[in-house]
Amino acid sequence: MTSQDKLNYRIAKGxxxxxGLDSDINKIPKFLLNExxxxxxxxxxxxxxxxxxxxxxxxxxxxxERDGKKGIESLQKTLEIFPDDVLIIGDAKRxxxxxxxxxxxxxxxxxLKFDASTLHPYMGFDSVEPFLNYKNKxxxxxxxxxxxxxxxxxxLKLEDGTYLYKRIITKVHEWNKFSNCGIVFGATNSDxxxxxxxxxxxxxxxxxxxxxxxxxxxxIVSVFQSANQNNFIINISRxxxxxxxxxxFDVECRKKLIAYNNLI
Amino acid sequence: MTSQDKLNYRIAKGxxxxxGLDSDINKIPKFLLNExxxxxxxxxxxxxxxxxxxxxxxxxxxxxERDGKKGIESLQKTLEIFPDDVLIIGDAKRxxxxxxxxxxxxxxxxxLKFDASTLHPYMGFDSVEPFLNYKNKxxxxxxxxxxxxxxxxxxLKLEDGTYLYKRIITKVHEWNKFSNCGIVFGATNSDxxxxxxxxxxxxxxxxxxxxxxxxxxxxIVSVFQSANQNNFIINISRxxxxxxxxxxFDVECRKKLIAYNNLI
Numbered sequence: 205m206t207s208q209d210k211l212n213y214r215i216a217k218g219x220x221x222x223x224g225l226d227s228d229i230n231k232i233p234k235f236l237l238n239e240x241x242x243x244x245x246x247x248x249x250x251x252x253x254x255x256x257x258x259x260x261x262x263x264x265x266x267x268x269e270r271d272g273k274k275g276i277e278s279l280q281k282t283l284e285i286f287p288d289d290v291l292i293i294g295d296a297k298r299x300x301x302x303x304x305x306x307x308x309x310x311x312x313x314x315x316l317k318f319d320a321s322t323l324h325p326y327m328g329f330d331s332v333e334p335f336l337n338y339k340n341k342x343x344x345x346x347x348x349x350x351x352x353x354x355x356x357x358x359x360l361k362l363e364d365g366t367y368l369y370k371r372i373i374t375k376v377h378e379w380n381k382f383s384n385c386g387i388v389f390g391a392t393n394s395d396x397x398x399x400x401x402x403x404x405x406x407x408x409x410x411x412x413x414x415x416x417x418x419x420x421x422x423x424i425v426s427v428f429q430s431a432n433q434n435n436f437i438i439n440i441s442r443x444x445x446x447x448x449x450x451x452x453f454d455v456e457c458r459k460k461l462i463a464y465n466n467l468i
Numbered sequence: 469m470t471s472q473d474k475l476n477y478r479i480a481k482g483x484x485x486x487x488g489l490d491s492d493i494n495k496i497p498k499f500l501l502n503e504x505x506x507x508x509x510x511x512x513x514x515x516x517x518x519x520x521x522x523x524x525x526x527x528x529x530x531x532x533e534r535d536g537k538k539g540i541e542s543l544q545k546t547l548e549i550f551p552d553d554v555l556i557i558g559d560a561k562r563x564x565x566x567x568x569x570x571x572x573x574x575x576x577x578x579x580l581k582f583d584a585s586t587l588h589p590y591m592g593f594d595s596v597e598p599f600l601n602y603k604n605k606x607x608x609x610x611x612x613x614x615x616x617x618x619x620x621x622x623x624l625k626l627e628d629g630t631y632l633y634k635r636i637i638t639k640v641h642e643w644n645k646f647s648n649c650g651i652v653f654g655a656t657n658s659d660x661x662x663x664x665x666x667x668x669x670x671x672x673x674x675x676x677x678x679x680x681x682x683x684x685x686x687x688i689v690s691v692f693q694s695a696n697q698n699n700f701i702i703n704i705s706r707x708x709x710x711x712x713x714x715x716x717f718d719v720e721c722r723k724k725l726i727a728y729n730n731l732i
Binding site for chain 2 (some may be wrong): 226228264266267269270271272273276277280297298299300301302303304305307308310311315316324325326327328329330331346349350351352353354355356357358360361362363365368371372375412417
């Protein structure tokens with residue numbers, strides 16, 4: 205299955221919530237620390253409990269890189285859990301000159317076998333091109349992020365009256381000749397999303413910022429529904445995976461996820 | 469020694485060339501492929517041959533990540549080669565929301581023990597802050613890069629008539645309260661450097677783009693010398709480390725490096 209197919213298949217079932225595996229070893233249930241690879245066990249149980257009700261999974265590479273070789277081992281073991289019909293996003297926010305981006309693309313897509321990436325647009329087209337050359341993968345390019353610093357540069361007004369992040373969305377449409385581009389758009393302010401929904405048009409949107417960062421799930425869904433667009437993936441990390449720290453954390457995570465699904 | 473001290477010590481000796489260890493296993497001398505860890509052996513011999521005449525070393529993480537666990541092993545072994553008095557830059561171009569950037573900072577500075585990072589500015593202050601909180605490390609923030617795509621966004625004109633990359637340089641000055649910030653400024657066009665030399669002022673500058681990418685070493689040096697500024701590090705990767713592919717590759721690399729030093 206191509207990454208596009210994996211996403212469409214889940215969206216057709218009405219699934220829009222991405223489970224963010226920000227599996228910080230300091231935050232997972234303490235009883236798992238007796239396991240040989242606690243982070244892997246945590247991810248495995250979250251996955252097994254949510255597989256049929258999740259839209260996708262997003263793995264934040266920082267949480268694995270922090271532990272060096274051991275972290276990469278947990279990451280690789282985790283990636284083997286997932287069957288071929290579910291979209292796994294490698295949230296690494298890469299972006300570098302061409303020959304280096306090529307290496308990052310090989311790392312994420314060939315070596316780790318992720319279905320999708322997240323990318324920094326700052327360095328321009330040739331810095332993302334090696335990723336876009338993987339026609340059957342998906343690439344979510346940062347447009348408007350969910351953090352306070354988004355006002356430093358992303359929201360700067362350009363000479364022609366538009367804003368930097370809007371210019372980036374326009375460019376991503378131009379870059380999308382293989383239908384393998386999407387954008388990251390912060391879900392902390394649904395008015396901003398509403399204002400840009402026509403500009404976003406048919407691009408898949410990955411929305412971080414719901415849950416721990418304060419974005420409203422219902423408001424976000426409502427913006428897409430009002431526009432008759434269903435190309436959205438709302439990522440929730442901490443509010444889902446750390447919903448409970450007992451031995452039933454996986455069951456509680458599933459309950460939370462279904463509760464979100466029921467709001468759609 | 470702090471990272472600032474390491475840099476100042478080398479610059480005081482008139483050393484400004486950073487050896488870029490873009491150690492692609494497909495490009496290193498073929499005879500090394502018999503070694504247990506060819507990339508590590510390559511890096512070790514380059515380092516031993518250039519230690520006293522280099523300003524710093526820059527390790528491009530993409531080239532190691534591509535090989536997963538094995539690559540991280542080569543990277544960790546390579547990092548053990550370097551004594552404490554030389555600056556090692558972890559060129560990873562990271563940038564994410566606060567709690568994630570914190571993990572990336574721990575990965576680069578605590579786990580791998582790099583002296584310096586390269587960072588994407590796009591997401592704003594809180595995305596780089598966890599790195600800046602390491603007061604004795606150095607952080608080179610992308611301003612103007614050396615690739616063709618720098619015209620897509622970096623050179624966009626803002627409402628007030630300035631350009632995005634210049635606005636970033638101004639911001640980096642504001643962010644520099646621990647004197648641990650620098651910028652990345654592409655060396656492919658020395659006129660652009662000249663135009664910005666006063667804006668850059670006392671910030672350390674890491675300049676990629678000389679050598680394989682076509683920037684002129686002499687022109688870059690001349691801009692800094694004319695401005696009486698010595699806070700510059702010119703990175704050269706492929707043109708140095710792949711100067712020769714015989715068993716004397718390390719000797720040839722040293723010769724090339726000294727030839728560059730003699731141009732200063």
